[in-house]
Amino acid sequence: MKFILCVCQGTGCMSSSSHKITEALLREIKERGLEKDVEVKLTGCHGFCQRGPIVVVEPEGTFYCGVEPADAAEMVEEHIVGGRAVERLFYTDPVTEEKIRYYRDIPFYREQQRLILRNCGHINPEDIEDYLIHEGYEALRKALTEMTQEGIIREITKSGLRGRGGAGFPTGIKWKFCREAEGHEKYMICNADEGDPGAFMDRSTLEADPHSVLEGMIIAGYAIGAGHGYIYVRTEYPLAILRLHIAIRQAREKGFLGKDILESGFDFDLEIMEGAGAFVCGEETALIASIMGERGMPHSRPPFPAQKGLWGKPTNINNVKTLATVPSIILKGAEWYSSIGSEDTKGTAVFALTGKIRNSGLVEVPMGTTLRKIIFDIGGGIPDGKRFKAVQTGGPSGGCLPEEALDFIVDFESLKKAGTIMGSGGMIVMDEDTCIVNIAHYFLSFTQEESCGKCAPCRIGTKQMLDILGRIKEGKGTMKDLDELAALAWTIQNASLCALGQTAPNPVLTTLRYFREEFEEHIQEKRCRALVCKSLISYVISEEKCIGCGACQRRCPTGAISGSGRTVKPTTKGKSVRETRVIDPKICVRCGLCIEACPPKVRAISKVSPAIPDTSNAGSGGETS
Amino acid sequence: MTNETADMDDRLRDIIEQHDSDVKNLIPILQSVQEAYSYLPAAAISAISDRLHISEDVIFGVATFYTHFKFTKPGEHIIKICLGTACFVKGAENLLEILKDRLQIEPGQTTPDNSISLERVACLGCCALAPTIVLDNEVYGKMSSLKLSKIIDDLLEEKGKKKEEQRIEKNSDLEKPEEKTRGVEESKGQVPSGTTEGKT
Numbered sequence A: 001m002k003f004i005l006c007v008c009q010g011t012g013c014m015s016s017s018s019h020k021i022t023e024a025l026l027r028e029i030k031e032r033g034l035e036k037d038v039e040v041k042l043t044g045c046h047g048f049c050q051r052g053p054i055v056v057v058e059p060e061g062t063f064y065c066g067v068e069p070a071d072a073a074e075m076v077e078e079h080i081v082g083g084r085a086v087e088r089l090f091y092t093d094p095v096t097e098e099k100i101r102y103y104r105d106i107p108f109y110r111e112q113q114r115l116i117l118r119n120c121g122h123i124n125p126e127d128i129e130d131y132l133i134h135e136g137y138e139a140l141r142k143a144l145t146e147m148t149q150e151g152i153i154r155e156i157t158k159s160g161l162r163g164r165g166g167a168g169f170p171t172g173i174k175w176k177f178c179r180e181a182e183g184h185e186k187y188m189i190c191n192a193d194e195g196d197p198g199a200f201m202d203r204s205t206l207e208a209d210p211h212s213v214l215e216g217m218i219i220a221g222y223a224i225g226a227g228h229g230y231i232y233v234r235t236e237y238p239l240a241i242l243r244l245h246i247a248i249r250q251a252r253e254k255g256f257l258g259k260d261i262l263e264s265g266f267d268f269d270l271e272i273m274e275g276a277g278a279f280v281c282g283e284e285t286a287l288i289a290s291i292m293g294e295r296g297m298p299h300s301r302p303p304f305p306a307q308k309g310l311w312g313k314p315t316n317i318n319n320v321k322t323l324a325t326v327p328s329i330i331l332k333g334a335e336w337y338s339s340i341g342s343e344d345t346k347g348t349a350v351f352a353l354t355g356k357i358r359n360s361g362l363v364e365v366p367m368g369t370t371l372r373k374i375i376f377d378i379g380g381g382i383p384d385g386k387r388f389k390a391v392q393t394g395g396p397s398g399g400c401l402p403e404e405a406l407d408f409i410v411d412f413e414s415l416k417k418a419g420t421i422m423g424s425g426g427m428i429v430m431d432e433d434t435c436i437v438n439i440a441h442y443f444l445s446f447t448q449e450e451s452c453g454k455c456a457p458c459r460i461g462t463k464q465m466l467d468i469l470g471r472i473k474e475g476k477g478t479m480k481d482l483d484e485l486a487a488l489a490w491t492i493q494n495a496s497l498c499a500l501g502q503t504a505p506n507p508v509l510t511t512l513r514y515f516r517e518e519f520e521e522h523i524q525e526k527r528c529r530a531l532v533c534k535s536l537i538s539y540v541i542s543e544e545k546c547i548g549c550g551a552c553q554r555r556c557p558t559g560a561i562s563g564s565g566r567t568v569k570p571t572t573k574g575k576s577v578r579e580t581r582v583i584d585p586k587i588c589v590r591c592g593l594c595i596e597a598c599p600p601k602v603r604a605i606s607k608v609s610p611a612i613p614d615t616s617n618a619g620s621g622g623e624t625s
Numbered sequence B: 001m002t003n004e005t006a007d008m009d010d011r012l013r014d015i016i017e018q019h020d021s022d023v024k025n026l027i028p029i030l031q032s033v034q035e036a037y038s039y040l041p042a043a044a045i046s047a048i049s050d051r052l053h054i055s056e057d058v059i060f061g062v063a064t065f066y067t068h069f070k071f072t073k074p075g076e077h078i079i080k081i082c083l084g085t086a087c088f089v090k091g092a093e094n095l096l097e098i099l100k101d102r103l104q105i106e107p108g109q110t111t112p113d114n115s116i117s118l119e120r121v122a123c124l125g126c127c128a129l130a131p132t133i134v135l136d137n138e139v140y141g142k143m144s145s146l147k148l149s150k151i152i153d154d155l156l157e158e159k160g161k162k163k164e165e166q167r168i169e170k171n172s173d174l175e176k177p178e179e180k181t182r183g184v185e186e187s188k189g190q191v192p193s194g195t196t197e198g199k200t
């Protein structure tokens, strides 16, 4: 039996130098003359970057994580030659502390159902042959040779597929509009702008399985009658862009792109357009403007892109994940797809689970799974013994849900009812150390900055809301501000031109709805319970715990820490007692370096809120960290 | 025309021709120019304006809309700090404060000696490794204030060394006597590495 060592080469693992692992493995294998028995294969992201770099031994499925180049020799010697797996590199379950050997047994993967990410981590994204072995381009063959264009659209409609770009519009219906629109020249666009800050589903898909997206795109192009396509990718994703270029070249060589594809008479080709760092360009009409070389400003719809899109021609635009789903539906049928998911939303949802969570990574589950299952069973819950506070979905257009909402299921309608949106798949978990006011301020500052400025409610309204939130953060807010926020939110939601503005107030509204008391504490007690808002906290050194080592003092960038550390008491039990250090709140910039510098066994420094008044060194009123 | 501008003229002509000298491709043209020069020099913008027969205003209008485009030359090193949601929740805001404080510049600026530029970005797509920064195209994940300070220390030290070399001055006692206060920490064991080797 031949071993295959799959080394992850996604952006995450590469940043942990996984290419050096590949080199080291190849060297070890060569040295032992094992080239015939072992293959080292490059794969895309397994979606568990936090534990990277990851090496999976196939076909058995042994999962090694946190691998370093220096481990290569042991892996080859023990596992390949000796037949003994290297236990030290197994995944350790953060909850049970059990060591788990196989991929399929790790709770993070066990509870997932991977459909969009089906190939991610299993195939070599830079080798079309590997994709072809895994049923690659068979759906395209079926679509072009056995199905009519109407038949494809009917199948997609019947499957219940809804767009994964955020709004959840039924894909089949969108294709039908475009197909029925007048004109010979039509365009097909893949939206890979992935603007949600804190999400990487589309990046991973493109990096790990670019051909699935191309295949879905060619099928869509055929169904709507387009001859040319664009993939609009964020420029921040260089590896995804590189792999797409490779994939397009290989697809052309094999005749899946270009003239007379698979001898069907259908011509289709596509090109990559790199974004230039504007969030609003994820919005379809803005994206189209950007491809045309203009400022990426949205326009009001109608006309919809399906009627009048790129260069004024009918245009269909779909998200990466929507397109990556298409080949499976064509191959396995609409009924298979619609048997997965919830009443309202069929299929699976891909989330980028991040933030204060034990297992951070890509999670794909059937629609209808509860938030609790995703966060606690798959994500393993909150690390460091902290308490769950909130989960945020939908990015800057979404909202924060509290603990009571954990039993909500994920699908488009359910999350909307809860006050947030499904969005494209960012899911950020927050614990008690996250300040809700600060988060609301963060999201609004993001949308404020990204507002294109075309319409006044969004441009001016978000600025006003942001100013108010800034005041509250500084402890200068009033209770009237909370009403003002709600009133501004209403206006912005109802009067903005595009969904960027219409949804911008969501993070503020949900936090006000579920976490109002935190806003009130900031206003009335000048207290930030998460100990985050800098104007409302002080750093203090416990006289009892401080051992006078001076680590904090050396690290303090502003020289706010005084005390000489000289011996003040001669030895008790052989140890000297040193003068403790003191922080001057007037000089302290609250950067937290001192807390990190303080030796873990000492932990003498903590934060308190409300802040200690400048003039006195009187006692504190808040909790410590 | 100086040599330099003549040179630029040739390079720009190539870039623009590669993009079919077509206004439709204005953004890809700007991207290629920025790739070649690491920013958009004013002279390049007027050259594009001449060749594509559009006004400079139009080009600036488009270029300033997108945060990717820069109009001043970036420093030798570029630090990008991610302030995407995942990184923010994990304390990136504080890291930005540290960077601003240590480098004495705001995001979008370059240190006066042109050695380091600071940029903020919204998500690098490595959110599982949050908080993240990118130093000269290399991603550094799972950052902490301490790790970041050390990276800055190294950068500033390199910068210091360069200055030293330029001055061709020998220098013997830069070291701080901090090593001498280590006794107690060591007796406590498990000292985080940063506490013993940090130089500020």
Ligand SMILES: Cc1cc2nc3c(=O)[nH]c(=O)nc-3n(C[C@H](O)[C@H](O)[C@H](O)COP(=O)(O)O)c2cc1C
Residues within 6 Å of the ligand: A162, A163, A164, A165, A166, A167, A168, A169, A171, A191, A192, A193, A194, A195, A196, A279, A280, A281, A282, A283, A284, A285, A317, A318, A319, A320, A322, A323, A424, A498, A499, A500
């Ligand atoms: C401000 C804004 C940003 C958006 N960003 C994205 C994005 O990054 N990726 C995406 O696929 N859709 C994004 N959308 C949604 C698109 O406008 C469009 O609905 C989607 O690409 C359609 O694809 P789908 O039908 O496959 O979901 C955004 C919408 C708005 C209003």
Ligand code: FES
Residues within 6 Å of the ligand: A197, A198, A199, B082, B083, B084, B085, B086, B087, B088, B122, B123, B124, B125, B126, B127, B128, B130, B131, B132
């Ligand atoms: S939020 Fe920082 S990498 Fe995504």
